Amino acid sequence: MRALYWNGVNDLRVGTVKDPEIVNPHDAILRVSLSTTCGSDLHFIDGYIPTMQAGDVIGHEFMGVIEEVGPAVKRVAKGDRVVVPSFIVCGQCWYCQQSLYSLCDNTHPKPELQEPMLGGYPTAGIYGYTHAFGGYAGAHAQYVRVPFADNDCFKVPDGVEDETALFLSDAAPTGYMGADFCNIRPGDTVAVWGCGGVGLMAQQSARLMGAERVIAIDRFPERLQMAREHAGAETIDYTQVDSVLDALKEMTGGRGPDACIDAVGMEAHGTGPQYAYDRVKQALRLETDRGQALREAIMACRKGGTLSVLGVYGLIDKFPMGAIMNKGMTVRSAQQHGQAYMDRLLAHAQRGELNPAYLATHRFSLEDGPRGYDMFKHKKDGCVRAVFAP
C-alpha cells in the first residue's frame, strides 16, 4: 500500500510499504477514507521528540471503513464506517473503567521508552507518534491496523459526512474535553489561547456547554475570523494589544475569565523557510514563546478559576505556581480521553450543533502528503488543517 512516512528531521516521504495485517485477536484493519495533520506531529517532524525511526508511518487522526476484523471483535464488522480516537485503549483496565482512556494500562508495547519521562507510568499507545508513545504505524496510509476495535472504532451515523467525522478523531474530543474540564456554569466567560483545530473546537464546545462568553486569543486574522464565525467568540489579536492580561480584565469587568484553556502547546508558530534557522528559532521557543501562553493563562484567570491545559509540553521553567496557589485555581490537563466523549460528539454532529468540517481548509491526495504538511506547518494560504485522501 502507499503511506506517508518520516524519513528524518523535516523529511517526509510517500512510499510503498506492506499492508497491515491482523496480529492480535481484537484487531481490525481499516481502509482509511480521510486522515489529517495535527500540530503535535510537528514536534517529531522537527526533531523535538526522539524515538522516531526512519520509515515510521505517521498520522493519528483518521476515519474510514472496516475491511477486516480479528476473531475476538464483536461490536463492529466489515463495512462499518467508523471514526477512531487517536489513543488506543483496551476498555478493560482500571483507567479505562474510570473513563481516563488516554491513561490506559494495556496498549503501550514499549513502555520502558516512555516511563523515564513520566515517573514510571506510561500512557496508552498512539498511532504514528514516536516509539515513546507506542510505535504503532500511523494512518496516513491506505490501510491501518486498529487494535481493540470494539472499544476504539465508533460507527458514524448516516448524515454525518466523512470530513466531519474525521475531526472527531482528535481535534474535537480534545477541545471538548478541555471545555468539560472547565465545569462551565451559566454566566461563565471562557478564554481560549490558540485558534488551531483544538482551540476552535474548545471554543465551540464551551459554547455548547453553556458559556455566556468565549474569548479567543491568536494572531492570525483568518483563524480569529473562524473563532468569531463558528464559535461566536470575541477575539484578541495578541500582536495588536499591549497586554492580553489587561484586555481580558477589561473585557470581563475587572473580574477575569472564569476558566482559561491553553490550546497552544509547543507547536506554536512555525515560521522561517530555512531549516537551520527554523531549528534555532524553535529551540529558543522551548524556553520563551512556548511557555508564554500557559503563563498568560495562569495570570489572566480569575481567583478560584480553572486552568485547562491541552497544549503539549515537555518541561517549562518560570512556571507561576504562586499564582495558581494564591488564587486558589484548579488545574486540569490530559491527553484526550476521546472514547469518553465520542457518543456525545457524534450526537452533536448529527444534530448539526458541532460541524468541524470547516477545519479542512486544504485537501490533498496522500501522494501530496509532504506538500500538505509543509503548507500546514507554515500556515500557508491560511491553512488550518491539511486533509489527505488515499
Add this chain to the structure above:
Amino acid sequence: MAGKTQGGFIMANGIFDTQRSTSSQRGRPCGAASAGGTGQNLRWIPIALGAAAIVAGLGGRKKGAGALMVAAIAGAGAVGALRVQSARGTASGQPEVERSITIGKTADELRRYWLDPGTLPQVMAGFASVHATDDGRMHWKLEGPLGRACEWDTETVDRADEGIGWRALSDGAIANEGWIRFHPAPAGRGTVVTLRFHFNPTGGALGDWILELLGAAPLRVIADGALRRFKNLVETGEIPTTVRQPAARADTH
C-alpha cells in the same frame, strides 16, 4: 484463556524486540555459540539511547545523570548495569529483584492464569524463550551476545498462600528461582502481584559470563516486562505489539 492460541503473537515484543535465534537444541552447554544471534541484542540499544535523549532533553541540569541512568537501566552498558543491579541483590552479589504490579482480577483468577502452561512462555517472551515440557517442567533458553545461549529446566512449586514458585533443576548451569505472590488491593481494585527473581550462576569464568549475559538485560526490566505482559494478557486477552506492521524499512518488507 486466550493464551494458548496466541503464543505466536507476542514473541517479538517489548524492548527485546529482536529476532532471537530459534535453535532449540536442549541441553546445549551455556556459552556455546549458535549461528544467528550475533549482534541481535545490540539492535535495541539505539532505542534505549533515544529514551536517554528524552530524559536528557527534559532533565535540565541533571541531564548527564539522567541519560546515564536510563542507558544503564536499558542495558546499554552491560556490565555496568549488572553492578547497579547487584547492589540491590544479595550480599554475595547474586542478582535478584522484586517488583509489583496491580492487576484487575482476583487472586484466584490470577493463580489459575499463572499455572496455565501457556502463560509463562508469553509472559517471559521478552527475556527468554520458555516452553512447557511433557514432564510438566519448563524449559528456558536465554540467548546472549555473540550467539551464546544458556538453557535450563525448572519445576513449578505451588505453595498455596505463599504464592507460586519455580526453581531450576540441579543439573543446569544456572540456578534460577522465582516466585509470584498475590495480595488483594484496597477497595476492590484488583490484586497486587509481586514477582521475585533470583539467579545464582555457577562460579568461575562460566559464572562471570552468565552474570554478563544477565547484565545485558537487567532484572528490573525483565521483571517489569514480565509483570506487564501478565497484566496485559489477563486483563485483555492479548499483549500489545507492533510486530509485522508496515514501515518503510528494509526489515519490514
